[in-house]
Amino acid sequence: MTMTIYCEPGPDATFPGSAEPAYAVPEPSLLPALLADRPEAQLVVLGPGVPLAEAVAFTTRQRVERPALGVVLLREQVEVTVLAEAMRAGIREVVAAGDxxxxxxxxxxxxxxxxRLNPAAPAAGAQVITVFAGKGGVGKSTVATNLAVTLAAGGRRRVCLVDLDLQFGDVGILLQLPPDRSLADAAAMAGRLDEDAVRSLITPYRPGLDALLAPAGPAEGDQVGRELVTELLSVLAPMYDFIVVDTPPYVSDQVLAALDRTDWFALVVTPDLPALKSARLTLTTFEMLEYPADRRLIVLNRADSEVGLTVADVEKALGQPAAVLMPSSRDVPMSVNRGVPLAADRPAHPVARAIADLAARCGARDDAPARRPMARLFGRRR
Ligand SMILES: Nc1ncnc2c1ncn2[C@@H]1O[C@H](COP(=O)(O)OP(=O)(O)OP(=O)(O)O)[C@@H](O)[C@H]1O
Ligand SMILES: [Mg+2]
Structure with a gap:
């Protein structure tokens, strides 16, 4: 069952398409209340009489509150400036009302x-683990790559490592993978991705572990939007047991898409004040969003750093114990130069053991995944 709502001011507004909408609404301001009553609504068509500013305001809000809802905007004439503004707001298409x-x-x-995007659909398949830090260079990619290798357990589980650091992603370099395929190739297939399409984007790394690499150049990353990431994750989910997402050191649109679908949130922090400050900000946000505390896993990297704060200092500042303590080791950068994560060939190494602890913390499949609209607060800032 599909359900469409048509909004057009005026007493005798008729929908210019073939399928009769379930509701006709004369005022955009009435839409939120109607939508709240109608969780099954999937599409809102805004008629040519709806002012662009109102269409943009409405869509921007829905994008955060109800990302799977589609908005199509009708205009008497389709102008490029309207198109650009509409797309920025998240309006899916702008079409001439007469066509x-x-x-x-x-x-x-x-x-x-x-x-395809419907978040109400049961969460099939993979547990999604997003590795994040609001600060660069704290060890996100180190954690993400080693975690993916550990979870794959030599092929006993199916894992996909997704590099959402679209500008400067280095998963490809860390695993010495050829840069032939990347997320940028998904852009051309947006809206019609299926398992075969996604398989054509994947770079196999070792048994059980595939990677979806970031584009080779920063500019290409622009083509990968939030909806595309949501679509990708929903296609990947039934194909894998775990999806590990590496991220840039800031909350991008694409990261928001991953957060909306995240089961386990690995927050990487190092024992220094700038990293601690950004971790606190992130945690405060989660608290406000009521993101369940047992799904937030603090990874204290370089926990043994002699010049840094103590573990107790960090835990006190964050108001939460660290889930995992990862020591500093020269073997980490050396493993990067070899292109083989420590977890792959030295599982007994203290760094690999810390990652194994983290994998164990994420391994439980007992309770339902706790998905929250993580995007809400971040979205408001945008
Ligand atoms: N426990 C560790 N011991 C020693 N070196 C480490 C450790 N963790 C990370 N490093 C090194 O620190 C550097 C940054 O790590 P990494 O690339 O994983 O961080 P990142 O958070 O992904 O950075 P970016 O924000 O730039 O993507 C790398 O050179 C890495 O080898
Ligand atoms: Mg990184």
Whole structure:
């Protein structure tokens, strides 16, 4: 069952497409209340009489509150400036109101995309672990690559490592993978990704472990939007047991998409004040979002650093014990130069053992994944 709402001011507004919408609304301001009542609504078509500013405001809000809802905007004439602003707000398509075929096609595409994105669908398959830190260089990629190797357990589990550091992602370098395929190639398939398409993007690394690499150049990363990441994760989920997401040192649109689908949140922090400050900010945000405390795992990297703060200092400042303590070791950068994560060939190494602890913490499949609209607060700042 699909459900479409048409919004157009005026007494005798008629929908210019073929399928009759379930509701006609004369005022954009009435939409939020109607939508709150109708969780099954999948598409809102805004008529040519809806002012652009209101269309943008409405869509921006829905994008955060209800990312799977599609918004299609009709205009008497489609102008480039309108198009740019609409796309930025997250409006899926802008179509000429007089072009019935185009209206029908846009609505069909949007409904199909919503079907794929639908977060109400049961969370199938993979547990998603997002490795994050609001600061660069604290060890996110080190943790993500080693964690992925550990979880794959020599092929006993299926794991996909996704590099969402789209500008400067280095998973490819850390694992010495050829840069032939990347997330940028997904852009051309947006809206119609399936398992075969996703397989064509994947770079196999070793038994049980595949990687979805960041684009080779920073500019290409721009093509990978938030909806595409959501779509990718929903296609990947049934294919794997775990998806490990490496991230840039800031909350990007793409990171928001991953956070919306995240089961385990590994927050990497080092025992120094700048890293601690950004970790605290991140945790405060999670608290406000009521992200369950037992899903946030603090990875204290370089925990033994002699010039740094003590473990107790860090735990006190964060108000939460560290889930994992990872020591500093020259073997980490040396493993990077060899292109083989420590967890792959030295599982008894203290760093690899810390990662194994982290994997164990994420391994439980007992209770339902706790998915929260993590995007809400970050989204508001944007
Ligand atoms: N426990 C450790 N001991 C020694 N060196 C480490 C350790 N963890 C990370 N490093 C080194 O610190 C550097 C940064 O690590 P990494 O690339 O994992 O951080 P990052 O958070 O992903 O950085 P970026 O924000 O730039 O993506 C690398 O040279 C890495 O080898
Ligand atoms: Mg990194």
């Amino acid at each position: 019935r075929a185009a209206v029908d096609a846009a609505c069909a595409r949007s409904l199909e995309l919503t079907r």
